[in-house]
Amino acid sequence: MTKYKITFLPHEKQITVDEDTRLIRAAMDSGVHINASCGGEGVCGKCRVIIESGEVEAGVSEMLSPEDKESGYRLACLARVKSDLTVRIPTDSFIDARSLNLQATPRKTAKIRELNLDDLKEKGLFVPPMEKIYMALPPPSDADNIADVSRMVDFLRKNHDEHRLEFDLSVIRKVPEVLRQDDFKATVTIARPVREDGKNRIINIQPGDTSDRNFAIAIDIGTTTVYGEMIDLKAGSVLARYGDFNSQISYGEDVISRIVYSEKEGGLEKLNERVVSTINTVIGKILKKSKVDPGDISTITFAGNTTMTQLFLKVNARYLRRSPYVPASIIYPPFKASEIGIEVENHVTALVYPQVSSYVGGDIVSGIMGSGMFNDEEITLYIDIGTNAEVVIGNKEWMVCAACSAGPAFEGGGIKLGMRATEGAIEDFSIDPVTLEPMNVTIGNVRPKGICGSGLITIVATLFELGILDNRGKFNRELETPRIREMDNVYEYVLAWKDVSGTDRDVALNEIDIDNLIRAKGAIYSGCMTLLEEVGLSIGDLGRIIIAGGFGSYVDLEKAMTIGLLPETDPEKVIFVGNGSLMGARMSALTNRIRKDVTSTVKRITNFELSETQSFMDNYIAALFLPHTDMNLFPKIKARMDERRKYASNQPHGEV
């Protein structure tokens, strides 16, 4: 994709962005504030900028007069980059020179770890669990009338050094006809054993040469969403991806309410049927998108939390929510996906990620495996932030883990106008420190309807850094702006007035919302701290921090540290992996090494029940501040805050 350099004046900030990036996003990412509250539909007309040189597409609206247009004015929320640009922010869009210094720190997302097949091959990790071999067999004769299956076994032994072969009954049923369809030329799919002394299992046979077409599906079964990927096992590439809401949602938002429902008469069967149906929808979509022939699918790998896994496998989940929280099993055997209602051909083998405990499940194990953490020397902190949060610390020698009752704040739950990261969600934000006017960036560039997880973190971090919120998450009552107000005895900040919002009311964030966010981030942070204490380590000992979870890819790393969600470390140490569960599922479809190591890895993980851990409550209470009671844990933020205070005290308005 073509890249262009944008220079913002008078700040003289530069940023390089992709063609077609909207100017408001470019400004936000370079740390330049532009008043903008309507999210990008050109409704509020506040985000006027002047294109001094270069070319943009769109950016005009009825909010601009003909003269404005003539003078190069465009709306930053609509204008898309088409060349290198020089863009001036008019004074009415930032008002005060102070904002040149006080703008938000540039948005910084961490590196995203991507699958790299060459890398895998180099490490000897590319050992697909399913291989296809083409056979041109000598047809039988009077002098050579051994059984069809024996003929194949002989051929594979002699020509491909394949030993210890076994056959599924369903394959044997196909063999006589398939062999005779193309004059004893056919292709077999071989499931490789995990152990070296295991058997090579022939799971499918197709007439002719289909050895170039070998595919796998990876599925992440989340409480909220189900994601699937179509993987080309030959090329090691992802051909299609699709996500859908887990249709169990109508029986409850979180795992506890699902378990409660599963205990009702027929409840388990109903929830099972629902998730299977969602998975089938996802599979149908990626089949269609990738144009893969269903007959060429060899395997499906599944990763999900313990509750999702048990419901998917139709295993009673009742005891997961009852003390002492006992899962049915850690490890599940491979089985035929069609047996459980997955709409694939009968030969397709299902592999399910093992669990650690009732609240640290296969999605986390999958992330540990897929991210390579299980095999690393350096000590890694792995945090998966989804409907709940799980934390793992360790390396190839040892691991400890815990589930944190973070609640669903990061998915928009417990927040008055919280929402999932869908169209209309404010996902990025900046504020003019003087006028306190907002700059809202929404998903889909439409009018704001609510706030998603990454938006929430950015808003709270920004308000906190500017002193608009104090370290308890309370608004500065002395600021004079209509945007901070008391409603029903609760203080709130209005992000978008109802005339520019995507709903019929003001979009605001209140202190109760902020309190919920603080509890959520406090749970995660204190979970990390408690685990570190249990193994006698501190944050400085961490070589790497991996953040998994759909929202991870969008969150601003420094902002997450500012609110104390993540421990303050060198941002270079932080890696976002997005959907870690799906990543691990993909990896185990691509290489048997993962399946081989996962059992020993799971056995190496020690699970901590935080509620049973002495120090957890102290750590939690200390973490219920922005960013923390002990600011020495956050030296960089402390330094920034101190500097800001110093600067503010030199300003006429006093502290802002």
Add this chain to the structure above:
Amino acid sequence: MTKYKITFLPHEKQITVDEDTRLIRAAMDSGVHINASCGGEGVCGKCRVIIESGEVEAGVSEMLSPEDKESGYRLACLARVKSDLTVRIPTDSFIDARSLNLQATPRKTAKIRELNLDDLKEKGLFVPPMEKIYMALPPPSDADNIADVSRMVDFLRKNHDEHRLEFDLSVIRKVPEVLRQDDFKATVTIARPVREDGKNRIINIQPGDTSDRNFAIAIDIGTTTVYGEMIDLKAGSVLARYGDFNSQISYGEDVISRIVYSEKEGGLEKLNERVVSTINTVIGKILKKSKVDPGDISTITFAGNTTMTQLFLKVNARYLRRSPYVPASIIYPPFKASEIGIEVENHVTALVYPQVSSYVGGDIVSGIMGSGMFNDEEITLYIDIGTNAEVVIGNKEWMVCAACSAGPAFEGGGIKLGMRATEGAIEDFSIDPVTLEPMNVTIGNVRPKGICGSGLITIVATLFELGILDNRGKFNRELETPRIREMDNVYEYVLAWKDVSGTDRDVALNEIDIDNLIRAKGAIYSGCMTLLEEVGLSIGDLGRIIIAGGFGSYVDLEKAMTIGLLPETDPEKVIFVGNGSLMGARMSALTNRIRKDVTSTVKRITNFELSETQSFMDNYIAALFLPHTDMNLFPKIKARMDERRKYASNQPHGEV
């Protein structure tokens, strides 16, 4: 059972028999002829005997006058032994003193090899493939909340030295509830691996202690009949047995017509459904007879010929009957019996015997394994006589085998009044050499309806030894008796006139029937000879002959040699094993050693297509005589015949 000694006068023959044995059977087995043509219903009244001492039950009928009864006359076909007896055969029942010398040789059945658990244990062969272990687990607590399955695994490892355990998904589904049903006391069923480095698979879990109740079902799937046994794996005993006709029969009597039907639209499915339904009937009966709880069944072992096996497993059988006669597979993997419609609980594992070729199937392999032939030093000839006949020669080092197109004569097929060994079938026979009056013994002691396989052999052998039939199977046209007559240009011997027969016509055996018998026995004999020649051996090299097949248990060994069905050898070398297929199925249910060895055994067997073997046709033609063209192969019969001729030439009637 109480035994009694019977002395027959004037012959002064003695025999020891079980209480309640019918006198006519006792006479037959001791070689004493009594005229008796009605088979045992007391209708012809010819079998009058005098009880000189001792006690019988029944034996009176309206055919006896009050004076007769007073004098101790009884009908031998009705009277049952109740004490030691002295029984006189009145002269009108044997007429001529010559019959004292010329009576049939005593019936001699060979030893029957019976399952002996102690023997197995001694040889280290008693390793049940399915074991049950009772577990009293420590219930979970806050401090010990590992997964239910992990709790079991830990317990089994620590307390029973069980390692490499794996679990069926269906078991994991049961675990949480079952463990909590009886305070974490439960019993698991473990499927033992065949290889030492295999996995121990938990296939079932039951609440409480059920370790004393561990059962298996063995099934022989014959073309004509399906037999099942319920086996107590703990005691090593057979609790119940039941046989039924394979309901595929309505689609054809033999394997070829079944295959033809299976090629029709839906034919394979129909035949599969039929045999599964028969198996379910058999299982239902043995469950009822044995009073075993279906939940306590651990495994089902199946043995059948190649066609029956493929139809049972729903594997296309089309190529079995087409040159070059290729079976789909030799070996089939274990599977869940319920998957194929067998009405047992989901956990029950089905094990199927492997095949050798299209016409030497799992029933033969089963017999080879069950009889221990696979493990013997001495060279054994194994003959299975069923709807077809298969022959195996070899020892623990090597084996050769062939299928003989014997046709169904031994099951009553191709014989005008042939019938299966059911009620009313003449199963034993003797003849008065002077009057040529018969002594018929029928199954069920009812009027004769026809002739079963063992009866056929005995009748033809007896007629041949007395010169009533010549060595081409033709009746001596010069004998003057109404029982030998020409009907529709074919000579026949009337066994029972219609007034005493169980049908509305005379029961007779004609020369066409005898010709069919000769072809059948010729095919088997020449099969044996051809195989022996192929490996450069002769009959004298055989250490043992094993006869399998339902009819084997009833056939008179010397008579079978007399007609040339079996090579003439020391009768001590011959062992009847009855249903060899069922025996092997039973053995593989009892011990894994069989399953371990069967694969290598099958690979050691060389299959000969007799029709492709040069010498077979010569051997066959030479065998189309009674007993054979070359009487030097049958020295004992030759000697007996020579003596008889000498004796006969001294008698006034001339040769009889």
